[in-house]
Amino acid sequence: MEKIKNFIKMITFPELIKGLSVTTKYLFKKKVTEEYPDFKPHIPYRAKGKLHVQIDTCISCRLCEKACPEWCIKVFPPPKEQMKTDKRPQEFYINQEHCLHCSLCVDACPTGSIHHSYEFELVVTNFKELLFNKETLPYNQLLKQYKWNYIENVPVRPRTTTPLEQKENTK
Amino acid sequence: MNSQILINYIAFPLIKIAILLAAVFTVVAYIVLVERRLLGFFQSRLGPNRVGPLGLIQPVADGLKLFLKEDLIPTNANPFIFKIAPIFSFFPPFVGFAVLTFALPLIMPSGKMHQFAVADVDLGILLILSLSSLGIFGIILAGWSSGSKYPLFGSLRSASQMLAYEIPLTLSVISVIMMAGSFRLSDIVTAQQTYKFYFIIPGIVAFFVYLISVVAETNRTPFDLPEGESEIIGFHTEYSGMRFAFFFMAEYANVVLICMLTPALFLGGYDIPFLNDLELYKTHPYLVNVLGFLSYAAKSTLFAYFYIWIRATFPRYRYDQLLKVGWSVLFPISLLNLFLVALIKLFLMK
The missing domain is CATH 1.20.5 (Single alpha-helices involved in coiled-coils or other helix-helix interfaces)
Incomplete structure (x- = not known):
C-alpha cells in the first residue's frame, strides 16, 4: 500500500502542483503597488510634513524661532504699541529647505499655532520656492482640503493646557 | 512564363x-x-x-x-567573433518559423492550393531540431570571445546542458514522428486530424519529457544556468546595447517558436477541438482556415502562459541536479517511452 502511495506521489509531483497553485493564487490577489502620482498615497496619522502656522492665534513670542536647531524660522513681531491689542506677527518666514521636521518648534509653541501638515511634496526646481512667508502658508485652504481640524484631532501636543492658559488660571 | x-x-x-x-x-x-x-x-x-x-x-x-546605447567591446575580446556571435544566436529561431504551418491550405478562386507556411518542407521538424542545436554556437562563441572567464564558464555550462537535454527532446519528438509517420509538420497535424485524437494521449510521457527538456533547451528559468540573471554570471555578461538585444530577442524568439511547435506536435496544431475539421473543410474551407488559425493561436498562448507561470514559480536547479535529471531520469524515460509508443503504433493505431 505504502509503495503504491509513494509511486503515485512520484509520478504526480504534488510539490510542483502546490507551488503552481500558490502562484496562481497570487495572480488574482490585490496588488500592493501604490501608483503615487496618479493616486495619493496613504499618509500615516502622525506623519510630519511641511510646517504650517496658524497666524491668527500666533502671539509673536518667538519661542519657535529660538527652539529651532536649524534656524529656519524667522518671526517679525509687531511694534510695541500694537502688541497690547494685536499680537499677530508682521511677517513669518519658514525656510523649509533647512527644516529637519524635528517638531521642537511645535513643542515650544505656547498657543499651538505652528504644527506639521500632511503635505510631503517638497520637490522644487528652485530653492527659493521653499521659503514660505505669511501669505504662502496656506493653512486655511488645507483645513478645507483634508476636512478635519488638525489641532483638535492630532495628539501632537500631549499637554492638556498651554502655558498661557496655565498662567491665566493662576491669576 | x-x-x-x-x-x-x-x-x-x-x-x-x-x-x-x-x-x-x-x-x-x-x-x-x-x-x-x-x-x-x-x-x-x-x-x-x-x-x-x-x-x-x-x-x-x-x-x-x-x-x-554605446556598443562596448572589451579590450581582451576577440572583436570579430565577439561581433559575429549574436548573429549565430539570433538567426536559427527565426529560420525555424519558416517551416511552421498555420492553417489548412488556402483554396484560391482559381482552384490552386496555397500552404499557410513559408516553406512546408518535408523534413520540417528535423530542421527545427538541428537549428536549435545550432543556436548553441552563438552562446559558446559569445562566452569564449568575451575575453573573461565568467562568460566562458557560463557558455560551457550552457553547452553541456544543451547536449544533455537535446537527446530526450529529440527522442520524445521521434515518438511523435513515429505516430504520424512523417517529418512534415502539416502531415503531423493532418495525422492527428485523421486519427481523431491528439498525440498527447498516447504520448503523454513523451509530452512531459518534451516539456521539461524544451524549457532546458531555451534556457528558461528552472534551467537558466547559462544566463542566471539573478546570481550566477552568464555568457552575455560583456555584451551591451544592440548586441545584447540580439541575444535577448533570440531567447524570446526561441520561446515563441517552441510555443508554436508544441501544439503542432502534441495538441493537434490548427485542428479545431470537438469538430470534424476535414469534413467541414470540404464545405466551408475559409471558415475552417480562420477558426483553425485561431485555435492554433489559443493553444500557443496557453503554452506561452505556462512558460511564464513556470518561471514565476520554480527556483533554479543546481548544476549537478540539472545534469542528473537530464541524463539519468529523462533520457531512460524517453527511451522507454519510445519503445512503448512503438508498441502502441504497431498494435493500436493500425
Missing part, C-alpha cells in the same frame, strides 16, 4: 516572409512585455504600465533604449 515563375517562386515567398517576420517580431516584442506584466502580477506587483495605455508601448521604448 517567365513572369509566372517570378511571381510563384520569388515575389510570393518574399511577401510571405515579410508578413511572417513582421508578425514574429511583434510577438517576440510583446511576449517580453506580457511576461514582465504577468511576473508582476504573480508577485503582487503591477509590472510596467507607464509607457502608453497598459504599458503597450514599453517594447518600443526598450528597443529604442538598447539601440541608442
Whole structure:
C-alpha cells in the first residue's frame, strides 16, 4: 500500500502542483503597488510634513524661532504699541529647505499655532520656492482640503493646557 | 512564363516572409512585455504600465533604449567573433518559423492550393531540431570571445546542458514522428486530424519529457544556468546595447517558436477541438482556415502562459541536479517511452 502511495506521489509531483497553485493564487490577489502620482498615497496619522502656522492665534513670542536647531524660522513681531491689542506677527518666514521636521518648534509653541501638515511634496526646481512667508502658508485652504481640524484631532501636543492658559488660571 | 515563375517562386515567398517576420517580431516584442506584466502580477506587483495605455508601448521604448546605447567591446575580446556571435544566436529561431504551418491550405478562386507556411518542407521538424542545436554556437562563441572567464564558464555550462537535454527532446519528438509517420509538420497535424485524437494521449510521457527538456533547451528559468540573471554570471555578461538585444530577442524568439511547435506536435496544431475539421473543410474551407488559425493561436498562448507561470514559480536547479535529471531520469524515460509508443503504433493505431 505504502509503495503504491509513494509511486503515485512520484509520478504526480504534488510539490510542483502546490507551488503552481500558490502562484496562481497570487495572480488574482490585490496588488500592493501604490501608483503615487496618479493616486495619493496613504499618509500615516502622525506623519510630519511641511510646517504650517496658524497666524491668527500666533502671539509673536518667538519661542519657535529660538527652539529651532536649524534656524529656519524667522518671526517679525509687531511694534510695541500694537502688541497690547494685536499680537499677530508682521511677517513669518519658514525656510523649509533647512527644516529637519524635528517638531521642537511645535513643542515650544505656547498657543499651538505652528504644527506639521500632511503635505510631503517638497520637490522644487528652485530653492527659493521653499521659503514660505505669511501669505504662502496656506493653512486655511488645507483645513478645507483634508476636512478635519488638525489641532483638535492630532495628539501632537500631549499637554492638556498651554502655558498661557496655565498662567491665566493662576491669576 | 517567365513572369509566372517570378511571381510563384520569388515575389510570393518574399511577401510571405515579410508578413511572417513582421508578425514574429511583434510577438517576440510583446511576449517580453506580457511576461514582465504577468511576473508582476504573480508577485503582487503591477509590472510596467507607464509607457502608453497598459504599458503597450514599453517594447518600443526598450528597443529604442538598447539601440541608442554605446556598443562596448572589451579590450581582451576577440572583436570579430565577439561581433559575429549574436548573429549565430539570433538567426536559427527565426529560420525555424519558416517551416511552421498555420492553417489548412488556402483554396484560391482559381482552384490552386496555397500552404499557410513559408516553406512546408518535408523534413520540417528535423530542421527545427538541428537549428536549435545550432543556436548553441552563438552562446559558446559569445562566452569564449568575451575575453573573461565568467562568460566562458557560463557558455560551457550552457553547452553541456544543451547536449544533455537535446537527446530526450529529440527522442520524445521521434515518438511523435513515429505516430504520424512523417517529418512534415502539416502531415503531423493532418495525422492527428485523421486519427481523431491528439498525440498527447498516447504520448503523454513523451509530452512531459518534451516539456521539461524544451524549457532546458531555451534556457528558461528552472534551467537558466547559462544566463542566471539573478546570481550566477552568464555568457552575455560583456555584451551591451544592440548586441545584447540580439541575444535577448533570440531567447524570446526561441520561446515563441517552441510555443508554436508544441501544439503542432502534441495538441493537434490548427485542428479545431470537438469538430470534424476535414469534413467541414470540404464545405466551408475559409471558415475552417480562420477558426483553425485561431485555435492554433489559443493553444500557443496557453503554452506561452505556462512558460511564464513556470518561471514565476520554480527556483533554479543546481548544476549537478540539472545534469542528473537530464541524463539519468529523462533520457531512460524517453527511451522507454519510445519503445512503448512503438508498441502502441504497431498494435493500436493500425
